[in-house]
Amino acid sequence: MSEFKINRGQGKCSITGRAFTDGEKYIVALKPDGELEGAFTRVDICMEAWERQGEAGYIAWWPTEYSTKRKPALLDPDALWEVFHKARRKEDEAPAPEAPTEVAEFSREDLDRFAYVAALGLMRLKKIKLKETRRKGKREYLVFDTPGRASQRETYEVLNPELDEAGVENIQDRLADLA
Numbered sequence: 001m002s003e004f005k006i007n008r009g010q011g012k013c014s015i016t017g018r019a020f021t022d023g024e025k026y027i028v029a030l031k032p033d034g035e036l037e038g039a040f041t042r043v044d045i046c047m048e049a050w051e052r053q054g055e056a057g058y059i060a061w062w063p064t065e066y067s068t069k070r071k072p073a074l075l076d077p078d079a080l081w082e083v084f085h086k087a088r089r090k091e092d093e094a095p096a097p098e099a100p101t102e103v104a105e106f107s108r109e110d111l112d113r114f115a116y117v118a119a120l121g122l123m124r125l126k127k128i129k130l131k132e133t134r135r136k137g138k139r140e141y142l143v144f145d146t147p148g149r150a151s152q153r154e155t156y157e158v159l160n161p162e163l164d165e166a167g168v169e170n171i172q173d174r175l176a177d178l179a
Contacts, residue, residue: 007042011066015049020066026050029061080121083175087115088158112159117171119144119158128156 009028012019020026027050033039043058055061088111106114119142122128128144135141140160145153163171 009042009044012044013046013049014043015045015053018046020044020046022066022068024066025063026066027061028064029055029058031058077122077125077127080118080125081127083114084118084122084156087111087118088156109161113161113163113167113171114175115158116142116161116163117168117175119156120168131155133160 013026025047027045027047029043029045029050030040031043033041040059045053119128123130123144126147128146131143131145133140133142134157140162142158142160144156144158147153161167
């Protein structure tokens with residue numbers, strides 16, 4: 001399977017520079033990005049500009065609607081695994097050489113919350129299964145297994161930070177902002 005790199009939308013028309021309003025329909029178009037194979041430039045174009053210029057030079061386009069409402073939960077499995085593994089790193093463990101320095105700006109409490117919410121997302125995607133809960137002192141830990149043959153399963157333990165629904169949504173928003 002090929003992997004494509006596409007930049008994110010900017011919330012404004014790439015032609016006129018005008019910011020989109022909530023509920024406004026516009027066109028998302030893709031064009032090849034120079035010499036890089038599999039790289040595309042995303043261009044968001046308001047309907048007026050699209051009607052003037054048309055589809056010439058774009059390899060794909062589709063209509064969409066701008067929304068200022070909350071973005072959907074982060075459900076990209078690779079991104080969730082990355083957050084999950086980085087957030088689970090023990091405090092006394094030295095960061096891996098390839099680990100970005102952003103992790104250093106979060107408290108242990110933040111990292112525990114990130115790991116928990118990422119685990120919920122991975123469980124929703126059926127990448128891990130809840131095996132059991134354990135208590136250590138006053139703290140509850142969730143124990144997850146990866147699916148598959150017993151000899152190939154990995155087990156992970158995640159602190160339950162006892163977040164309510166609003167707390168989970170807050171962490172999802174923070175993770176989406178980091179993505």
